[in-house]
Amino acid sequence: MRRFKDILIKDLWIKAFSIIFAFFLWFSIVGGESAEEFFTIPLTIVKIPENMIIKNELVDFVNLRVRGQKAVLNSLNAKQITVELNLKDAKEGENVITLFPEEVKLPEGLSVVRISPSQVTVELSKLAEKALPVEPDFFGTAAKGYEIGRVTATPLKVEVMGLKEALKDQEKIKTARIDLFGKNRSFSVEADLKPPSGNVYIKGPKKVQVDVEILEKSGRREFRNIPVKGSGPSDGAVFHPDKVTLVIAGPEAKLTDMLPSMIEVVIQEPETPGAFDLEPEVTLPEGFQVIRISPEKIRVKVEKHS
Structure with missing residues (x-):
């Protein structure tokens, strides 16, 4: 009887080992199969030359065909892949930048078979600068019997930069709206500057101090x-x-x-x-x-x- 139990236990271990071995053998065969998957990845712009701005519209995403072991591909997500458009050698004017598959950053053991588009046209323009007067913007009215007097912004002007043609139409820069409701005495406030329209950017601090004089009517x-x-x-x-x-x-x-x-x-x-x-x-x-x-x-x- 004891011998029978020993044989049974011994057979159980052999059976369990066989099952585990068979699973790993199957996984190595199936998981090791080569496969391909398609991914849509955001295009990241890096190393824009100093005092340059991108003038034209660029694609936001590129399509990749990635090859590798099926098991690895199944666990891959788009966040693990990076596609960069490197502009370090770009010049003023039109530049055609090639996106090479080997430059795509992705986990080890995977490779990019195809990238679309494989080239991106980038038009760079030199940035121009202009000093725009600050215009405080108000809403509401002062308390009854009072009115707004002298208004002073510090600084009086703000440097902006952008495309030359875009700067031509820029004559002033407004602040975020300042509340006058119920005011019966002079006050000071730190106000945000409204972003300029078009391809124009504020060069320095994006806040100004506004001193508002409130006078009796x-x-x-x-x-x-x-x-x-x-x-x-x-x-x-x-x-x-x-x-x-x-x-x-x-x-x-x-x-x-x-x-x-x-x-x-x-x-x-x-x-x-x-x-x-x-x-x-x-x-x-x-x-x-x-x-x-x-x-x-x-x-x-x-x-x-x-």
Whole structure:
């Protein structure tokens, strides 16, 4: 009985070994078969000459026919393959660059049988430079009674580079939109520059500082029948007319609340008797100014005392 078990166990080991051996034999035969697969791979542009730009449209992908062991091909994915278009020796103008199969980067044991397209035409143009003035761009409005004043960008101009023909139409470069909504005081902000159109690129930093002055809106208001007062040694001086009309400028919101009693029109009375045409002096609250006074001169009569 024991001998029978030993023989059975021995046979099991032989059978297991035979199965494993047969599997590896099959795998080596099938996996070792040569096969071919097609892949579509992005074309990577490298080593563009300094101060040059690609002027024409290029293909984005190339088609490859790759040969190798079937097992290796089955596990291959496009991310393991790199196709580069090397422009290190390219010159200004038209260049025809050949894509050689042996220059394709892929795992060991594989080779490229065919590449399409096998040649790529690249047109290079020298980059030109131009200084464009910065124009801050705004949206929204300041708080009621306020308006935007002086706006300064630092730097005032930005260097851009691109094709000569593309630069001809570039006259300014705008910032990203700056929010003015509800602003009632001056402020500074760091703003991104909007990318120029066409084959034009910003050479330096892509941000500028923008200083924005917010001012109270200036308005005008007419005040009628403001009395003229005398100031001086004379007693009983007569003014003709004894009231004036004023046009006053100042902050719009404050003008609305301004009262006639806040305006003082004064004549410096002469010390000697006679008739005089004198300009009145107007005193106003701070921040206001006289735009026009009518009449500009007042007739002042000073009687001689007996």
